[in-house]
Amino acid sequence: MLVHFVTDSPNKIPAIRAMLEPEHAVRPHVLGAGGAQSLSNGVLVVDADLRQAVPVEHLKTVMRNLQRISEKLFVVQSHLRDMIAQAFALGATAVVSRPREVVAKLEQVELAERAIRAESSDSMSEVANGAEYFTSLFSSIEAGRRITLLDAEQATEEVINGVKRSGLNAWLDDVRRYHEGTFQHCLLVTGVAVAFGLQVRFPDADVKRLGLAATLHDVGKARIPLAILDKPGRLDPAEQEVMNRHPVIGYELLQSIPEFSPEILDGVRHHHEYLDGSGYPDGLKGSEISDLVRLLTISDIFAALVESRPYRPSMPKQDAYKILCDMDGKLEGALVRAFRKVALG
Numbered sequence: 001m002l003v004h005f006v007t008d009s010p011n012k013i014p015a016i017r018a019m020l021e022p023e024h025a026v027r028p029h030v031l032g033a034g035g036a037q038s039l040s041n042g043v044l045v046v047d048a049d050l051r052q053a054v055p056v057e058h059l060k061t062v063m064r065n066l067q068r069i070s071e072k073l074f075v076v077q078s079h080l081r082d083m084i085a086q087a088f089a090l091g092a093t094a095v096v097s098r099p100r101e102v103v104a105k106l107e108q109v110e111l112a113e114r115a116i117r118a119e120s121s122d123s124m125s126e127v128a129n130g131a132e133y134f135t136s137l138f139s140s141i142e143a144g145r146r147i148t149l150l151d152a153e154q155a156t157e158e159v160i161n162g163v164k165r166s167g168l169n170a171w172l173d174d175v176r177r178y179h180e181g182t183f184q185h186c187l188l189v190t191g192v193a194v195a196f197g198l199q200v201r202f203p204d205a206d207v208k209r210l211g212l213a214a215t216l217h218d219v220g221k222a223r224i225p226l227a228i229l230d231k232p233g234r235l236d237p238a239e240q241e242v243m244n245r246h247p248v249i250g251y252e253l254l255q256s257i258p259e260f261s262p263e264i265l266d267g268v269r270h271h272h273e274y275l276d277g278s279g280y281p282d283g284l285k286g287s288e289i290s291d292l293v294r295l296l297t298i299s300d301i302f303a304a305l306v307e308s309r310p311y312r313p314s315m316p317k318q319d320a321y322k323i324l325c326d327m328d329g330k331l332e333g334a335l336v337r338a339f340r341k342v343a344l345g
């Protein structure tokens with residue numbers, strides 16, 4: 001389970017990590033350090049002194065960004081009982097008196113979530129599972145931890161099952177309804193790529209390879225500042241330059257892990273290359289761009305166009321497909337035509 005640990009002191013982070021990892025992925029946020037991202041996955045654990053005005057003010061800002069997280073545990077020491085009301089006023093859904101009790105509480109949350117997932121539709125549970133794997137994949141990378149092929153394969157498997165069972169449209173709708181930002185994008189690209197692989201009747205092993213490349217294609221974004229990644233509206237040239245480093249960053253992150261095959265590394269590094277040589281980072285041309293990358297690039301562009309962002313509605317699929325058709329010379333025409341059923345089906 002992904003745990004967002006919000007604290008007023010970085011000194012509290014090693015203890016919570018020692019307690020919760022490796023079963024849970026701990027993502028620490030120190031109050032006042034900035035970079036509070038809008039998130040909707042995982043559980044929030046707050047351990048801060050609620051008697052102090054400054055952390056409380058910072059906490060209010062953070063809580064606004066995390067209001068879509070359903071479980072919010074606050075650690076309030078038992079001799080500070082009057083702070084319990086303050087915790088609930090700030091949005092706590094439960095209060096524990098010692099950090100140790102967080103472990104038991106998380107177990108309860110996990111059991112309750114499992115029960116809800118078992119009751120909900122198959123597609124929704126796969127979206128939830130897929131999202132959880134994606135979230136922990138990205139938080140591991142942000143925290144500088146090594147990811148494994150198994151982590152990425154599990155995330156991909158959930159998407160393949162979801163798309164096979166419910167179809168791409170249901171997958172796209174569920175993902176856009178419940179997820180935001182880079183997670184939404186990666187879940188969408190993977191869903192689109194898997195549907196594309198199935199449409200062109202790839203054998204299962206090739207659908208998996210394409211899905212895995214899609215899962216990992218933007219891992220480099222985990223190292224791009226959130227101010228750029230989540231900026232509403234257009235990036236300025238300097239910001240764009242930073243953003244355009246993500247394929248190389250992702251490639252370098254995975255290159256040191258022998259489990260990841262050269263074709264996955266190729267997908268991560270080259271998914272922004274165009275057949276006419278106008279892409280980046282290596283300006284590859286024509287036959288230098290592999291088939292897997294060509295499919296991935298089409299899936300990536302389409303998913304980015306139909307993504308929903310807080311500041312703009314998602315583009316209708318017909319309009320997004322038309323943009324792909326107008327990119328003749330950059331994308332392979334025969335593949336774009338084969339993609340028509342995926343995009344409009």
Ligand SMILES: [Fe+2]
Pocket residue numbers: 217218246247271272
């Ligand atoms: Fe990308």
Ligand SMILES: [Fe+2]
Pocket residue numbers: 185189217218300
């Ligand atoms: Fe992308």
